[in-house]
Amino acid sequence: MKILVIEDNESVCSMIEMFFLKEGIEGEFVNNGLEGYNRYKAGSWDALIIDWMLPGMDGVTLCRKIRQEKSTVPIIMLTAKDSESDQVLGLEMGADDYVTKPFSPLALMARIKAVTRRYNSIKNENAETGVLETRHFKISTVMREVHLNGVPITNLTPKEFDLLYYFAxxxxxxxxxxxxxxxxxxxxxxxxxxxxxxxxKRLRKKVGTPSQPFFHTVWGVGYKFDETVGKDES
Known part of the structure; x- marks a missing residue:
């Protein structure tokens, strides 16, 4: 596994590097956002770890630029910002996961393995399946495209796509x-x-309507995806 870490805190980089060595992961470390973007473009990576606050280019801008290029490489953001609005912003820009500082290195390693395992699973699945069609949706796992009632939905983040596909x-x-x-x-x-x-919440805004929400809250349990129900339980 080869991971690019874009982080300007030397102690955080040293800690991550130590755990990379234990796990047999090849890591490359860059402490500037713009330099990190150029390094991302020049290489092939299994995952990116990006700090929110960076010199040269902040992590949110960096994440957005990468996703605008249709890259599906897993991205984990590291940040001291832990409010819901900050989390929404990071995820909306295309991050797959969001880890707040201070963090447990073991938990970070578990999440790295999780996002890369999921990414590889989807790649393998894409080669075998191709298209999933439901009452309202047509989802191409090869092209990572979603059509709702024949209309393309072009503003889904990679993780929003994964979540919609799993529910469907x-x-x-x-x-x-x-x-x-x-x-x-x-x-x-x-x-x-x-x-x-x-x-x-983001999926409800992007692919649902008040009369056809698709994603329904089941109080005390969680969520379900239902195209046959016209009124949300929430």
């Missing part, structure tokens, strides 16, 4: 937040259920 594969099945973290993000619950809530 399991219509009317109720999932807890912990189950979605494990099955879509690929890691067991570490205490941040807001990640799921934020993605559901």
């Amino acid at each position: 594969q399991h219509p009317r099945q109720v999932f807890s937040r912990e189950q979605l973290l494990e099955r879509v993000w690929g890691y067991q619950f570490y205490g941040d259920e807001r990640t799921v809530d934020v993605h559901i």
Whole structure:
């Protein structure tokens, strides 16, 4: 596994590098956002770890530029910002996961393995399946394109796409937040259920309407995807 880390804190880089060595991961470390972007363009990476606050180019801008190029490489953002609005911004720009400082190196390693495992699983699945069609959606896992009632939806982040695709594969099945973290993000619950809530909220705005929300809250349990229900339980 080859990972590019764009982080200007030397102690954080040293800690990550130590765990990379233990896990047999090849890491490259850059402490400037613009330099990091150029290094990303010049190489092939299994994942990116990007700090929010960087000289040269901030992490959110860097993440947005990478996603604008249609790259699906997994991105984990590191930041001291932990408000919901900050998390929404980072995820909306295309980050797959969001880890706040200070963080456990073991938890970070688990999330790195999870996002790369999920990414590789989707790549393998794409080669075999191609297109999933439901009552309202046509989802191409090869092109990573979504059509809703024949109209293309072009503003989904990679993780929003993954979540929509997983729900569409399991219509009317109720999932807890912990189950979605494990099955879509690929890691067991570490205490941040807001990640799921934020993605559901964004998907409701992008692919639903008040009369046809698609994503329904099941109180005390979690969420389900149902194209047959016209009124949200929430």
